[in-house]
Amino acid sequence: MANHIVSAFSEELDRLSADVLRMGGISESMIADAARAVVSGDVDLAEETAARDDEVDEIEEDVERRIVRLLALRQPMASDLRSVIAALKVSSELERVGDLSKNIAKRVNHLTISSDVASALKGIERMGEGVVAQLHSVLDAYGQGDEKLALQVWFGDEDIDQHYNSLFREVLTYMMQDPRMIGAGAHLMFIVKNLERIGDHCTNIAEIVHYQITGRYLSSSARPKAPLLEG
């Protein structure tokens, strides 16, 4: 697309999406590292991961401030309006992803890892990889304006939900078999629930990206979903 007559406007839009992608990159590595810290019991990695959330929050605040200013000064229209709104909404989704990853990381300290939960940890590792892949793809879709990829992510959340359901059952079984496992089990429950919520944020981002590209809304009710188990 041709550049704006006011070139500063084009530059501001470009910088916005670059910052959103930077936020996305940090959030993505936070999920991966938090899951890794849980699986390996690495407390240092967990602390370092939780600390990175501040940076995500700072970028989000900065993006929001700049968008308010841009709306007031430039009154964007049509595709510009959609991309500004997308940047605003995607950044707030990513801020939540950062919070949830931080929450996962902070639980590492409270997990007393015994060999009994090894298979659950294996499951968390795989679920973490699945969620990271979803976020990675949806950020690619955002960066490249790839509508098909956004839709792929949107449909892909069903796998994450199924993963969640099977881990939920597994952890519940440990807790019933051995009451000493209840403390660690509760933390594991929250961890898998947080991963599942991150998956939902990825589908929200996919919807926003789809709107940015096409100007049409995706209806959440049209998405195939696995019914979620709740404790």
Add this chain to the structure above:
Amino acid sequence: MTSMTEAPAAIAQTDPEAAKVRCENIDVFYDDKQAIFDISMDIPARAVTAFIGPSGCGKSTFLRCINRMNDTIESARVEGRIVIDGENVNSEHVDPVLLRSQVGMVFQKPNPFPKSIFDNIAYGPRIHGLAQSKEELDEIVETSLTRAGLWEEVKDRLPSPGTGLSGGQQQRLCIARAIAVSPEVILMDEPCSALDPIATAKIEELIDELRERYCIVIITHSMQQAARVSQKTAFFHLGKLIEFGETETVFTNPSDDRTQDYITGRFG
């Protein structure tokens, strides 16, 4: 005549979306140079339609076809049909003066007559014989000024000259003057471009009220204004109608790249 205070039943019953002005294959030439190329569009009866497009795109030329203002330009030639209430305005037996009382116009610069506020409004009804008595004329003046949102501001100084009002008041006086002859269509060619933001807001508020009774077409260079006041938007470029649709769609998700480029400030 129908009393000014109540809307004629026929207007109240028509579908606001129904076409009031049907333009069919309009071409306009200035001597040999073609300014408008084969434009067809239906302008809805009780709604605001905005014409947008870069300078020189033909939107004013096209607007002026609707009440045959192009007749006053020697070199201009209009082809095609413009049908209002089943009648082609370009046919020979249509009197352009009567047509212009049905299709009122408001211009960029307020142009009150160098007469009193009262006479500015009373002039049209007088020459068209719309009032039988002094009382009836007074009533038309009051109703027109009230509808234009000016009555409270000027009711105590009706004999003073219209040119003594502020710019925004003068523009509302011109709108009241257009309303006074009971038009069905009101054409506005950049009615706010010479006004400050407060006067502009008052005109926009007025336009929003008037659309319940009139078919309004407005040309504006302010995208925000077009988005705020209109229900339909038409984008013109190089004498052609590029896109015509719901205002919300045109400004959030236009279907043509040229519309997109224009409203986002990528060419002009």
